[in-house]
Each structure stands twice: as structure tokens, then as C-alpha cells.
Amino acid sequence: AKPASGRAGAAFAAAQTKLGSPYVYGATGPSSFDCSGLTSWAYAQAGVGIPRTSQAQANAGTRIYSQSDLQIGDLVIFYGDQHHVGLYAGNGQVLHAPRTGTVVRYESIGNMPFQFGVRV
Template sequence: EDRASFDRASRSGRTGAPDLSGVAPGSARGMSAVAAAHRALGKPYVWGANGPSGFDCSGLMQWAYAQAGVSLPRTSQAQRYAGRMVPLSQAQPGDLVAYRADASHIGMYVGNGQVIHAPYPGAAIRYDPVGMMPVSSVTRV
């Protein structure tokens, strides 16, 4: 189900960095987490893994923020409450974007309408449009 949802909603499958010129910077720790997540680009999705050779969605968020000196909970459901919720229209680089009402998927906003995430088994960490699936919350860590 997840794979079909991603395939329908996202056609970019970008592995190169999106154009972030003119993007307002996030907090120092958010920008540090974005930089760490970018270093994981192209690594495989591995269910239950939190790096550094493979990641699932919440494992990538946990690992990237750990590189920035911030401890996050392990699951996407818990990560959505690991900070202050903000409207999607105010998202900044480093904010966590939870998908679906049950927060069964999570990514990191990088700016310019893009997130970095570990999509599903068989796919690599990549950039996709923030609206690839229904957004349920945005959390500023």
C-alpha cells in the first residue's frame, strides 16, 4: 500500500539536492539535521533501521537529529509530538512532516516545497514534494 501510494503521488524520485536558493534558513539545529539527512541521500530503506547504512523513515529523522545533538523518539507517531506544531505554510528546513492521520510516515522539510525521507522498501533516501501524501502535521524540533 505504501509503495503504491508513493508511486502515485510522487514521480520525482529525486536524488539530487533541490534548489534551495532564497529559502529562509531554519534553526541552527534544524539546518544541521538537514545537512546530516542529505549525507544519507541514496542509502537504502531498511525497515526498523536507524543508520548509518540504511534507514526507515523515523530512523532517518532520529539519526539526522542525533547528528545535530538532539534526541528524538524512535517512531514517527512519537516524533510528531517531539516539538511545537506549526502550519505547513510556516515550515522551515529541519521541521518534521508527518503524513496520514496516523503519522505512519515522516520526512524532513528541506525548503522549497521539498522533504527528504526514506520512502519504502526497495527505494533509497530521496527528495520528494512535501505534498506527496496527505500531511497531518508539521513539527518544529
């Protein structure tokens, strides 16, 4: 992956500190998160305000349709209804809060239907 921009890199670094935190629907941190709660919290640590929901985050920047153009820290939107979001982690991996009963973790980008990335 290409190196992260300053704020995307800072957001990604913040999210990495939350690996293992529990997924809780509607949670926005700092001890538990849902998918868009994690991404909005991470960007807030980088001093960047982005919307709260994955659907709104899908419109929060420049869309990137080729996975090969993704940079670390870019938002990655999944599913046709855009209901899931994570942070690109490089090497085909996403850092995200998957679903109830899981924790913040890395996962292959191919495990979910990729729609596009968003560079904030």
C-alpha cells in the first residue's frame, strides 16, 4: 500500500490502539465501538471530524474504486447498502469492528463485499 497521509495515518494509528476492544452496536468509544463508531473516533483523534454513520462516511471524501489505489487509513465501505465501514490497513487487510460478539480486529478485505474506499 501507499503510505498514509498525515491525518489518515494518525487515524489508523489511533484505531490500532483499540485492537481487541468489544463491538457494541451504537458505541463510539473509547472502550467499545461499532463499525462507524471506530472510524469516526479514530479520525477524531487525528483532529478530523467525519459523519457518524457508514452511509454518511461513504460521502465524506473522494471515492476510490480500485483496491490497488487504497492507502493506509482510507475508509473502506462494504455491502451494497454501505452499512459497514473499516480502515484500510495495507496488504489487503482492513482494521474494523465487525459485529456483535466480536472485537476490533484485522480481516481480509475480500471477506466482505467491497464497494469503494473513501479518502477523507
